[in-house]
Amino acid sequence: MGNKPKLVFIMGPTAAGKSAVALDLAEAFPAEIISVDSSQVYRGMDIGTAKPSVAEQSQVPHHLINIRDPAQPYSAAQFRGDATVVIDKILRRQKIPLLVGGTLFYYRALEQGLSELPEADESVRQAISADARQQGWPALHANLAKIDPETARRIQPQDGQRIQRALEIWRVTGETPSKLNRRQPQIEFPYEAVKLVIAPGDRAVLHQRIAVRFRQMLDQGLVAEVRQLAARSDLVPSLPAMRTVGYRQVLQYLSGEVGYTEMVDRGIFATRQLAKRQLTWLRGETGLTWFDSSQATMTEQVRGFLASNGLPTGL
Numbered sequence: 001m002g003n004k005p006k007l008v009f010i011m012g013p014t015a016a017g018k019s020a021v022a023l024d025l026a027e028a029f030p031a032e033i034i035s036v037d038s039s040q041v042y043r044g045m046d047i048g049t050a051k052p053s054v055a056e057q058s059q060v061p062h063h064l065i066n067i068r069d070p071a072q073p074y075s076a077a078q079f080r081g082d083a084t085v086v087i088d089k090i091l092r093r094q095k096i097p098l099l100v101g102g103t104l105f106y107y108r109a110l111e112q113g114l115s116e117l118p119e120a121d122e123s124v125r126q127a128i129s130a131d132a133r134q135q136g137w138p139a140l141h142a143n144l145a146k147i148d149p150e151t152a153r154r155i156q157p158q159d160g161q162r163i164q165r166a167l168e169i170w171r172v173t174g175e176t177p178s179k180l181n182r183r184q185p186q187i188e189f190p191y192e193a194v195k196l197v198i199a200p201g202d203r204a205v206l207h208q209r210i211a212v213r214f215r216q217m218l219d220q221g222l223v224a225e226v227r228q229l230a231a232r233s234d235l236v237p238s239l240p241a242m243r244t245v246g247y248r249q250v251l252q253y254l255s256g257e258v259g260y261t262e263m264v265d266r267g268i269f270a271t272r273q274l275a276k277r278q279l280t281w282l283r284g285e286t287g288l289t290w291f292d293s294s295q296a297t298m299t300e301q302v303r304g305f306l307a308s309n310g311l312p313t314g315l
Helices: 018-028 054-059 076-092 104-112 122-135 137-147 149-153 160-173 177-181 203-219 222-230 247-254 260-283 298-308
Strands: 006-011 031-035 096-100 192-199 288-292
Touching (some): 006 018, 006 104, 018 054, 018 192, 018 298, 076 096, 104 260, 137 160, 160 177, 192 298, 203 222, 222 247, 288 298
Parallel strands (some): 006 192
């Protein structure tokens, strides 16, 4: 373990302050930032994904941001391949890779690898989407629970994207996702990951931050950003990019499905649900060191922790 090159995972729920911590650390350590965010990969989705500003990206090198058009789905396997290439380049520059973001499955894919799952089958996906329009995603989730209870327990009844993928795997292969995942090959992670979690100790603080940030996004022009995306005929609502929390609720508003006030309430609620899922995931992981982002001295604590773990503060 000690001879492996070190990198840092900066994990946590949405709106917890991970990006600010990463920027602070990049000033204290010779580091570059790798985004671990399934939505920040998309060009033209800046406000609603809380993408680092142009100034912040010029301050510290950022990677895996703006690398896909929203019409191009991006998978965990693609992230793993892209991130591995970037990590090796950063290490060759004698810098520390700081992996920052809330798409927690990407961390697992990077560290543990992925099982061999089938490629997307558009005809199967369309059939599942048609079923969802008729029955609703909760009904399809109930069907999934009968087929693969283990997978269904990890998916919310309204999480159409993950329900669709699980059912797609079963229909294409005839085997459940949980059974295929148990065949995942054991790999040796060639790095030593120092794993941090940034989160307020009080959930009420996180809920307040989520509400404030969503309203700030609206003030910054989120509706106009989504309207520009919606004007493209190729960006259909079923695409992963268009299902992103916040974007999905604004699309409902633009289509006339809900009014402005309800859109705001839905956006905040969906973000809180996302944060809850992220925290549940993190509490089930081991080897993590938690830092309370509501404490004024948190960044100093993180700096000291990393220095005590042998990360150099200068070259």
